[in-house]
Amino acid sequence: MMSEGYKKTDDICDDVCGQARSAFSMSRVKCFFRGFDLKAIILLFVVLPVCIFSMYLHGQKISYFLRPLWESPPKPFHEIPHYYDENVSMENLCKLHSWKIRESPRRVYDAILFSNEIDILTIRWNELYPYVTQFVLLESNSTFTGIPKKLHFAKNRDKFKFIEPRLTYGMIGGRFKKGENPFIEEAYQRVALDQLLKIAGIEDDDLLIMSDVDEIPSAHTINLLRWCDDIPPILHLQLRNYLYSFEFYTDNKSWRASVHRYETGKTRYAHYRQSDYLLSDAGWHCSFCFRLINEFIFKMKAYSHYDRVRFSHYLDPKRIQDVICKGADLFDMLPEEYTFKDIIGKMGPIPHSHSAVHLPAYILNNADKYKFLLPGNCIRSEEESG
Ligand SMILES: *[C@@H]1O[C@H](CO)[C@@H](O)[C@H](O)[C@H]1NC(C)=O
Ligand SMILES: *[C@@H]1O[C@H](CO)[C@@H](O)[C@H](O)[C@H]1NC(C)=O
Ligand SMILES: *[C@@H]1O[C@H](CO)[C@@H](O)[C@H](O)[C@H]1NC(C)=O
Secondary structure, three states: OHHHHHHHHHHHHHHHHOOOOOOOOHHHHHHHHHOHHHHHHHHHHHHHHHHHHHHHHHHHHHHHHOHHHHOOOOOOOEEEOOOOOOOOOHHHHHHHOOOOEOOOOOOEEEEEEEOOOHHHHHHHHHHHHHHOOEEEEEEEOEOOOOOEOOOHHHHHHHHHHHHHHHEEEEEEOOOOOOOOOHHHHHHHHHHHHHHHHHHOOOOOOOEEEEOOOOEEEOHHHHHHHHHEOOOOOEEEEOEEEEEOOOOOEEEEEEOOOEEEEOOOOOOOOOOOOOOOEEEOOOEEEEEOOOOEHHHHHHHHHHOOOHHHOOOHHHHOHHHHHHHHHHOOOOOOOOOOOOOHHHHHHHOOOOOOOOOOOOOOHHHHHOOOOOHHHOOOOOOOEOOOOO
16 A cells, blocks of 8 residues: 555656656656655655555454465364254264263253343353253453443343252452453453352263353254263364344354363363364354344443454444444454455355244244344344333
8 A cells, every 4th residue: 555655656756747757867866856845745745644544444454354364274173064853863863973872961061251141141041951950150340351340140130030040150350450451351250160160060071061152052962962972072063153143144164162071170161272173063153142232332342352443433323233234344344264265255244144944942932022133123222121
């Protein structure tokens, strides 16, 4: 972009002096001095500010677009084929995966760090309810970015009576360190979650689900893993990525969620890559799937990548509503991909989907309450009514 700027001033000089640019001669030097005022003025007051301003606006996009040059894709996973139909016996399902069936299922722990995603939490716990022994939830009065937050779960706890007998709840005070990398507060909270799991009574070979609230394994996936022997000790789950609602399917590249066969002293709660095994088509990852515009604003501020909110107008409710309905990007960023083909293929808004097949059953059974997650319902209220 800079060089383009300079070229333009050269062209202007050529126009002014009417000379070929290749010939470097005295007359060109003269031209330089004759044109000096004009050229300096243009450079100082037009080209330079335009360059700096557009770097400021698009610097992030440029670096994202050039990602294939500075970052190579992560090592591919060993993808395990996944077999399922509701009318196939568990014995047969285990066999299809070359696993043996157990005499009794493993116990299952679902552990999460909670921020404010009450709706998604309701859907998650209803989906997993039949197969989870203990729901372990930790919340803090600080966001990862060190902003004080309400204890949203504690405030809404009466909405989750159905899991109360299986709930281990923990609260941890934030450290409120100004200007610290948000990943440090996040790591601190994950360590506390390890403690809470011990309090909840987790034992060796129990299954432990490590995932964000919005990464929801499908119930039948967890049922398979608790019934079959010989599953890998650590298995990542490939989830279908959605944005804002199930109307916007982006890809099936979500892999951060994982299921562990717990090993005392060894298993640590984490949200990064911990093994090479990935079970295909194992659930849903619905990012920014909020009911209220206010929740979008909160999440954008509380997010570990707060630096993405580069301009305050990003938090304007009208703009957010517009972005949601279009399936565009809240932070006006380019897709995080590793090849030019993928980046270009994914630029622009996400296409609308009209399918609500194979979604968490609880959404369809309570469609009135969760309409905002279904295709064709992108309009959000700003605040809770009534
Ligand atoms: C399920 O399997 C049973 C027995 O194998 C069969 O009778 C029944 O028709 C099947 N149901 C569906 C919906 O395929
Ligand atoms: C956060 O919680 C801790 C522990 O309960 C408490 O000491 C602290 O005052 C709280 N801070 C805020 C800002 O709510
Ligand atoms: C994941 O997406 C790729 C590319 O769209 C597709 O080829 C593949 O079949 C998908 N896998 C699953 C399990 O849906």
